[in-house]
Amino acid sequence: MNRFWSKTVSDIKPYIPGEQPREKKYIKLNTNENPYPPSPKVLESIRNETSADVRLYPDPDAAALKGAIALFYQVDCNEVFVGNGSDEVLAFCFPAFFNPGDAVSFPDITYSFFPVYSQLFGVKYETVRLNDDFSIPFDDFPSGVRGILVPNPNAPTGLAVDTDKVEKLLKKFPDTLVIVDEAYVDFGACSSVPLINKYDNLLVVQTFSKSRCLAGLRVGFAIGNSGLIEALERVKNSFNSYTIDRIAQKAAEAAIEDKHYFYQTVKRIVNTREKTAQELERLGFTVIPSKANFLFVSHKDIAAEDLFVKLRQEGILVRHFRTSRIENWLRISIGTEDDMAVLIEKLKAMMV
């Protein structure tokens, strides 16, 4: 640190993203990317946008992209906010809705960016302890907090909840903003988007990085009533007028329009997930029932960290969190059928 650092930046523990190896030899099952390329229509739209016009600023409102998202989810355009990945959208939620010194609440085991955002924006947080089966104890969320963040499915567990649990929370705390992080919802969980018109305290956040195969282009979005969306717009326009570039806007628009490719890709990943889960159980793993594009697993005999190291040596990257209560678990992204066959084969060899 040096004398020019702010107090916040001196104290904060930044989020550490999963490794992005620059040499391409690994089977990457560590950052929950989609193993399949985006729709051919997405690549075509990028090619069409590759022109002299990249000299011009993008549409600061990303109106066409918002329109495409609104159409897909059957909401109004002014109920959609778009940002540079759902990380930016979630980050903007803090200055938009929470005052420094306010408290928010989220599970103790969840997306590890939540406590970091809280620190960055001077917001306090109370965590609720997951049950021993990693389910979220919805009844334990405290009253009197300004916001509750619930991922559905949760990360890194992959466990999903029915929307009636979310709805119960919305009813119980009508003056608390409930932000449902649905980064992984498309892989088998139920979205809370249909509830936004019934509850003005609900904001749903999603991303193009997982089910829509566009992690490399950085697009996320939020859906909620227009008052909530306007708060996010105000923060964006006080931070960076143009957060999504011209090419990413067009690519995301094409991605959400190609419904057929989307459903097909999601289905393949879900099928691979179910098959892989069964095979891992056969190898002695405990596998949390997942509705995401990853599996959260623990082996009865071999420590997670050992498996992590050995798999890396074998050319497979998975994710291990050195976090209390989950030190002995691995998060394994669902790759292609071939990727997962190699994983199972390598694990089998380690079990001998």
Add this chain to the structure above:
Amino acid sequence: MNRFWSKTVSDIKPYIPGEQPREKKYIKLNTNENPYPPSPKVLESIRNETSADVRLYPDPDAAALKGAIALFYQVDCNEVFVGNGSDEVLAFCFPAFFNPGDAVSFPDITYSFFPVYSQLFGVKYETVRLNDDFSIPFDDFPSGVRGILVPNPNAPTGLAVDTDKVEKLLKKFPDTLVIVDEAYVDFGACSSVPLINKYDNLLVVQTFSKSRCLAGLRVGFAIGNSGLIEALERVKNSFNSYTIDRIAQKAAEAAIEDKHYFYQTVKRIVNTREKTAQELERLGFTVIPSKANFLFVSHKDIAAEDLFVKLRQEGILVRHFRTSRIENWLRISIGTEDDMAVLIEKLKAMMV
């Protein structure tokens, strides 16, 4: 507003970017974009990056891009920070270096995002009043502030200062961070980058949006000593791990590597600027001597707002700020030779 808005978001006056018309019929001289396409090598690099790999997250460190910038400016890679446009870089400076309640200082007439960032991050600001010729009164910056923001050239005036003025400021306030916003520096001003090793209180911010023809892809950067850069990295990694997408990283890398195209393009714009300035003076305009890719002008007989409206009717967009002291001025971006010929012709017709 609604009851979920934070106090900050309720009070803030967001920045309003220049209009980006969706129909393409205007000659756009309103947002200081480059009138020329990026280097052919940039478009080629985008095409090469348009592959299935957009499913993968970008390099969160943007190491190759930082390396290319470092090489161009002859600094170390750890003296370079990159972000989603210089707007994001400037925004990150606030939580990185200033505590809520701290004060910063900048000119009263300058980039209108500075007061907005201050409000967003709870930082107070003291402005120094530009001299009547719009020059920055460097001796008037107050002591005891935590940061001073000086654009060079200043916007929207286009007036530049020699680096000895910046150096004097760095010496006078060794405990104040001086951020020099060099968004327009390549069009004829002197960069303060060579001073970063001599002064640990200097951070220089630049962008790919103007001289490097890439406004549409959102890349900006900061150069300063590694301690300052680390603070920005910590903020970025507490906000959004991947702020620059795969395609933008590659495009910016190609843009900074093609020095020949860069110098050639800048030279064309500077030549057009000088020619246009002379013609505007002949038409009765006062023209501030500009080292940027725009001219700040005022007419002796016709009000700026009238000219703005009339030019718009004639298919030419320029920028008019309804801001005290500059209500009667227009900021006109430098377009192609042809764009400026049309502008002069239309203005001549209005003068008859």
